[in-house]
Every structure is written in C-alpha cells, then in structure tokens.
Amino acid sequence: xxxxxxxxxxxxxxxxxxxxxxxxxxxxxxxLEQGKITEIMGRSGSGKSTLLNIMSGLLAPSExxxxxxxxxxxxxxxxxxxxxxxxxFGIIPQGHTGIASLNTLENILLPxxxxxxxxEETTQRxxxxxxxxxxxxxxxxxxxxxxxGELRRMAIARALIMQPKVIFADEPTGDLDDENxxxxxxxxxxxxxxxxxxxxxxxxxxxxxYADVVYKMDGGKLRKH
Amino acid sequence: MNSINxxxxxNVLKHxxxxxxxxxxxxxxxxxxxxxxxxxxxxQGGIDSLNSRLGADIIVVPRNAQQGLQSILxxxxxxxxxxxKSVTEKVSKVDGIEKMTSQYFLASIGANCCSMPIQIIGxxxxxxxxxxxxxxxxxxxxxADKQIIVGHKVNAFEGEQLRFYGVVCxxxxxxxxxxxxxxxxVYCNESTIKTxxxxxxxxxxxVLTKADPDTLISSLMIKVKDGYDIQKVADYINVHVxxxxxxxxxxxxxxxxxxxxRLSFVVSALVATNWxxxxxxxxxxxxxxxxxxxxxxAILRVIGSSKRSLAKTxxxxxxxxxxxxxxxxxxxxxGAVTMFSKAIEKKxxxxxxxxxxxxxxxxxxxxxxxxxxxxxxxxALSAYRASKVDAGTVLREE
Ligand SMILES: Nc1ncnc2c1ncn2[C@@H]1O[C@H](COP(=O)(O)OP(=O)(O)OP(=O)(O)O)[C@@H](O)[C@H]1O
Ligand SMILES: [Mg+2]
Numbered sequence: 001x002x003x004x005x006x007x008x009x010x011x012x013x014x015x016x017x018x019x020x021x022x023x024x025x026x027x028x029x030x031x032l033e034q035g036k037i038t039e040i041m042g043r044s045g046s047g048k049s050t051l052l053n054i055m056s057g058l059l060a061p062s063e064x065x066x067x068x069x070x071x072x073x074x075x076x077x078x079x080x081x082x083x084x085x086x087x088x089f090g091i092i093p094q095g096h097t098g099i100a101s102l103n104t105l106e107n108i109l110l111p112x113x114x115x116x117x118x119x120e121e122t123t124q125r126x127x128x129x130x131x132x133x134x135x136x137x138x139x140x141x142x143x144x145x146x147x148x149g150e151l152r153r154m155a156i157a158r159a160l161i162m163q164p165k166v167i168f169a170d171e172p173t174g175d176l177d178d179e180n181x182x183x184x185x186x187x188x189x190x191x192x193x194x195x196x197x198x199x200x201x202x203x204x205x206x207x208x209x210y211a212d213v214v215y216k217m218d219g220g221k222l223r224k225h
Numbered sequence: 226m227n228s229i230n231x232x233x234x235x236n237v238l239k240h241x242x243x244x245x246x247x248x249x250x251x252x253x254x255x256x257x258x259x260x261x262x263x264x265x266x267x268x269q270g271g272i273d274s275l276n277s278r279l280g281a282d283i284i285v286v287p288r289n290a291q292q293g294l295q296s297i298l299x300x301x302x303x304x305x306x307x308x309x310k311s312v313t314e315k316v317s318k319v320d321g322i323e324k325m326t327s328q329y330f331l332a333s334i335g336a337n338c339c340s341m342p343i344q345i346i347g348x349x350x351x352x353x354x355x356x357x358x359x360x361x362x363x364x365x366x367x368x369a370d371k372q373i374i375v376g377h378k379v380n381a382f383e384g385e386q387l388r389f390y391g392v393v394c395x396x397x398x399x400x401x402x403x404x405x406x407x408x409x410x411v412y413c414n415e416s417t418i419k420t421x422x423x424x425x426x427x428x429x430x431x432v433l434t435k436a437d438p439d440t441l442i443s444s445l446m447i448k449v450k451d452g453y454d455i456q457k458v459a460d461y462i463n464v465h466v467x468x469x470x471x472x473x474x475x476x477x478x479x480x481x482x483x484x485x486x487r488l489s490f491v492v493s494a495l496v497a498t499n500w501x502x503x504x505x506x507x508x509x510x511x512x513x514x515x516x517x518x519x520x521x522x523a524i525l526r527v528i529g530s531s532k533r534s535l536a537k538t539x540x541x542x543x544x545x546x547x548x549x550x551x552x553x554x555x556x557x558x559x560g561a562v563t564m565f566s567k568a569i570e571k572k573x574x575x576x577x578x579x580x581x582x583x584x585x586x587x588x589x590x591x592x593x594x595x596x597x598x599x600x601x602x603x604x605a606l607s608a609y610r611a612s613k614v615d616a617g618t619v620l621r622e623e
Pocket of ligand 2: 048049050094170621
C-alpha cells in the first residue's frame with residue numbers, strides 16, 4: 001500500500017519581504033512505495049521533518065491531502081487517525097524518544113498495548129526485535145541508562161513492533177558513530193526488503209547507497225536527486 | 226507491563242520527586258479536611274451527647290443555682306444545691322408537662338477512687354426518664370440501695386466498692402463514654418443519695434443544709450408535652466413558682482453551642498483557606514509538570530495514542546495521587562486527632578465525643594473520594610494541554 005501526498009504544502013506565519021507567511025514545504029506531490037527506501041536529504045531547516053510529519057499523519061498540511069490506500073488521513077477524526085497511525089505507521093522521530101518510566105521491553109511493547117493487551121506472540125516478537133537491533137540484555141534497562149545509539153535502536157524496534165506498512169525515520173542516525181549508523185541503515189534496508197515502505201530523512205552521505213529513491217529538500221522545495 | 230492501564234502507575238512510581246510533591250499537597254488537603262471534620266463533629270457529638278444525657282427540656286433548680294448547675298454539667302466542678310420538695314407539687318400543676326422527675330446532687334470528698342471530689346447524682350427510679358435510658362445500656366435491673374453506676378472516667382470497675390462519707394457502695398456498672406463532664410459522675414437511686422446526704426451532714430461537710438434529706442430535692446427534670454412551647458412553660462414556672470429557676474436545657478447548651486458555632490466557623494475557614502492555597506499549588510505543579518512532559522506525550526501521540534487517551538492517562542495519574550494522598554492524610558489526621566483530642570478538649574473547654582467507627586469510616590471514605598475527584602480537577606487543564614501537544618513541533622525541538 002502506498003502513501004501518497006497530493007498537492008501538499010505547509011506554510012507558517014512569518015514576516016518575509018514578500019508576504020507574512022513562508023512555505024516550510026512548497027506545494028508538491030510525494031509518494032512512498034512498498035519495499036523502497038525513499039530518502040530525503042537537505043540542509044537544516046529546509047522542511048524535511050515537516051514533510052515527514054505531514055506524510056505520517058502527525059501534522060495537517062496547509063493544503064493538499066495524504067492518502068494511505070484510499071483513506072484520506074486528514075479527513076479522519078483524531079481517534080481514527082491515531083489508530084491508523086498505530087496500526088500502519090512506525091515512526092522514528094528525531095531525537096531521543098524513550099518513555100522514562102518504562103524499560104526497554106516496555107517501551108518497545110507500548111504501541112501494542114495502546115489498543116490491546118500484550119500477548120505471548122507480541123512479547124516474542126518484541127524479544128526477536130530486541131535481538132535484531134542488538135539490545136539483548138538491556139530489556140530491563142530504563143532510557144536514562146541507555147546510550148544515544150541504544151535509544152535509537154530501541155525506537156526502531158518500537159516502530160517495527162506493530163508490523164507497520166510504512167516506516168518514517170527522521171534522522172535515525174543523527175548523533176551516532178559510523179558503526180551504529182551502518183547498523184541502523186542496514187536495519188532499515190532489511191525492513192524495506194521485507195516489503196515495507198520506508199521514508200528516511202537524513203544528512204548522512206552513506207545513506208544514499210541504501211536508498212532506492214533520493215530527494216533533496218531546499219528551502220521547502222522538493223527535488224529528485 | 227501487559228496493559229496500558231499500568232502506564233499511569235508506572236509514571237507515578239518512576240518519578241518519585243514529582244509524585245512526592247503532589248502527594249504531599251494532597252496529604253495536606255485530606256489531612257485538613259478530615260481533621261477539621263473530626264473536630265467539628267466531635268464537638269457536635271459532645272454537645273448532642275450532653276443534651277441526650279440530660280434528656281429534659283427544662284431543668285428546675287433553686288433560685289441562683291443555675292450557675293452551679295452549669296458548673297456541674299459543663300465545667301465538671303462537683304456541686305450541690307437543694308430546694309424544698311414541695312416545689313414538685315407546685316410545678317406539677319403547670320400546664321404542658323408530660324414527665325417530671327427529681328434529682329439530687331452531692332459532691333464527694335475523698336472517695337477511695339479519686340483524688341478529686343466527684344459528682345454524685347441521685348435519681349428517683351419511679352419517675353426517672355433522664356438517667357435510666359442510657360443507664361440501662363450498662364446495667365439491667367433496678368439499682369438497689371447502696372449500689373452505684375459510675376461514669377466512664379471514674380476510676381472504679383464493676384464489682385469494686387467505693388466509700389463516700391463513710392458509706393460503702395457497690396459499683397454495679399460503668400457507663401459508656403459521653404465526652405461530657407458527666408463521665409466523671411456517679412449515679413445512685415434516691416434512697417442511697419439521701420443516706421449519703423445525711424452522712425455528709427453528720428460529718429459537717431454539707432454546710433448548705435441541715436434539713437432532713439427527705440424534704441429536699443436538687444432539681445426537677447421536666448419533659449414538655451408535644452405542642453407546648455418549652456420557653457413558655459419555663460417562663461410560666463419562673464413567674465408562678467417561688468424561689469426556683471426554670472432553665473431551658475437548650476439555651477443552657479446554646480451557650481456552648483454558640484462557641485461551638487464560632488469554633489466550627491474558624492475551623493472551616495482554616496480548612497477552606499488551606500484548600501484554596503493547596504489547590505492552586507496543585508494546579509501550578511500539574512501545569513509545570515506537563516511542560517516537562519511534553520516530549521513524553523508527543524512520543525505517545527507518535528505511536529498512536531489518541532488525544533483522549535493522553536488526557537485520560539494524565540487524569541488517572543491525578544486520581545492515583547488523590548487516592549493515595551487522601552488515604553495518607555486521613556490516616557495521619559486520625560492519628561493526630563486521637564493523640565491530641567485530650568489537649569484539644571482542655572484547650573477549648575468543650576466536650577469532645579469522636580463519632581462512631583462507622584461514621585468515621587464514612588467521613589474517611591468521603592475525604593478520600595473528595596481528594597480523588599479534586600486532584601484530577603486541578604489536573605484537568607494540564608490534561609487538556611497534554612492532549613493538545615503537537616507531536617511534530619515538540620519532537621523537532623530537541
Ligand atoms: N510549528 C512551526 N511554526 C513555525 N515555523 C515552523 C514550525 N515548524 C517548522 N517551522 C519552520 O519550518 C522550517 C522547516 O522546519 P523542519 O523542522 O521541517 O526542518 P528540517 O529540514 O527538519 O531541519 P533539521 O534538519 O534541522 O531537522 C524551519 O524554518 C522551521 O523554523
Ligand atoms: Mg528535522
């Protein structure tokens with residue numbers, strides 16, 4: 001299932017020479033395909049996160065629509081959109097995103113628990129994911145006891161636990177060393193190869209060799225690279 | 226964790242400083258509310274208990290003896306006064322009297338139970354309606370001559386003997402606590418008290434009278450017929466019966482009721498001010514906490530929490546705080562009130578009678594419930610703000 005942004009744009013209030021608003025994302029079409037990593041590069045402040053948030057149902061665009069299959073995301077009410085996000089999207093936000101009062105395993109299981117009780121199967125899946133992302137032995141550790149790289153890998157496992165159709169990763173390798181960056185990128189490649197659509201926002205030059213489609217964002221303008 | 230319902234508990238447990246601060250505030254709420262309620266209710270209970278102990282609408286005493294009566298009943302100063310028995314007949318002719326019985330007061334000196342004089346009250350078993358109803362609770366049967374029932378605080382027990390003016394009396398029972406000065410009194414029947422009065426006269430202690438006890442009474446307890454105005458009956462007695470004073474029990478107790486009302490007002494005002502201050506503090510703390518927690522809520526939104534469920538988490542955390550803090554406050558204040566009730570009683574000069582256990586549990590339950598409701602109310606604004614967290618924006622701000 002594709003995620004399609006049609007004529008989407010986002011503008012914010014800000015006084016510029018010409019107008020008193022500016023486009024964080026200028027009007028564009030955008031598409032995420034199954035089995036492919038779609039990479040967005042660009043300078044800081046160019047609108048990459050804004051586009052990712054719009055596509056992932058976190059930020060309503062000023063204009064245009066985002067579709068998952070036939071469903072227009074922003075025509076849904078909060079409850080339905082939240083549930084859709086929970087079931088179909090795995091989002092890895094920028095920065096550290098551990099819930100402080102939960103340990104690694106609980107953090108990873110959290111998306112499952114939002115709408116259901118944990119089952120034997122989901123716990124097993126969580127443990128497999130913990131192994132895949134290399135957090136074995138840290139199941140009971142709390143976020144403040146984890147390193148930046150470990151937190152990032154935890155966020156990836158959490159994004160995968162619901163077996164989503166789409167993964168949105170906003171600078172998942174942000175402050176990681178080369179080795180960790182490589183690990184994370186490989187994980188995302190693996191995920192895409194399993195048939196999941198991946199949107200990857202990154203500064204990392206080495207990401208390009210993992211991506212299928214590469215875009216460049218420049219002052220809100222999206223261009224194929 | 227295998228259910229999202231555990232998340233609020235984890236959040237509360239894993240943030241001890243924040244939780245501790247919020248708990249402390251709710252403890253203040255519940256402590257003040259419960260302690261205030263206990264004090265007001267105990268004061269009320271003490272007065273009600275005195276009222277029901279007296280059981281009479283009007284008490285007739287010798288002229289100028291009202292002060293003495295009040296000292297006996299309210300300050301616990303043992304005393305005695307007498308008037309001629311013929312008063313009984315004159316008063317009985319007054320219209321509107323349903324029941325009437327005479328009582329006898331005598332102050333002991335140096336009984337073997339007590340270092341201080343204690344109040345001895347005699348009643349007429351044939352006509353009594355004022356003492357018997359609650360006497361029966363600790364003693365069934367009729368009091369024989371030289372048998373006495375002791376108040377709760379008198380240091381003597383069933384089966385023991387007390388000696389007053391050389392007369393040995395058997396303790397036949399002990400009364401329940403009333404919280405009033407009557408807990409220090411001793412009760413006996415008419416013929417026993419006459420023996421005691423005679424003995425006191427013979428010892429030269431009782432200087433008030435040298436008359437034959439058979440011709441004396443101390444007071445007349447009167448129950449007014451339904452439909453008659455108690456004040457009018459008392460007024461009528463005051464006008465038409467010489468050398469006596471008819472005191473309306475209610476107005477005598479109103480003296481303390483007045484100070485009770487003032488005191489209740491002060492206590493309520495204190496509790497109310499405390500609540501306002503603490504509620505504002507709670508409101509501020511919850512708001513501050515939400516600012517710190519924006520990122521956490523944004524993450525929950527990202528993984529698919531609805532606005533509603535975020536708000537619910539915040540509110541439920543507040544309920545947990547309310548229940549735990551409320552419970553702790555109730556425990557602490559019941560401890561404090563029972564520990565200091567004697568001191569409070571002394572300080573206020575008013576009788577204190579703690580409500581029954583069932584009633585206490587009821588107030589405790591209500592206090593906890595109130596805290597469990599009020600805490601989430603103060604967190605409501607924060608819950609609203611949590612639900613409005615813009616995940617995209619918050620997570621951009623690293
Ligand atoms: N809520 C908002 N209100 C006003 N301006 C905003 C808001 N969100 C984003 N912007 C602006 O939109 C532009 C794009 O922001 P965005 O976060 O998408 O950039 P980015 O490409 O992700 O940058 P970075 O690489 O630093 O994460 C920036 O100029 C930012 O200041
Ligand atoms: Mg960004």
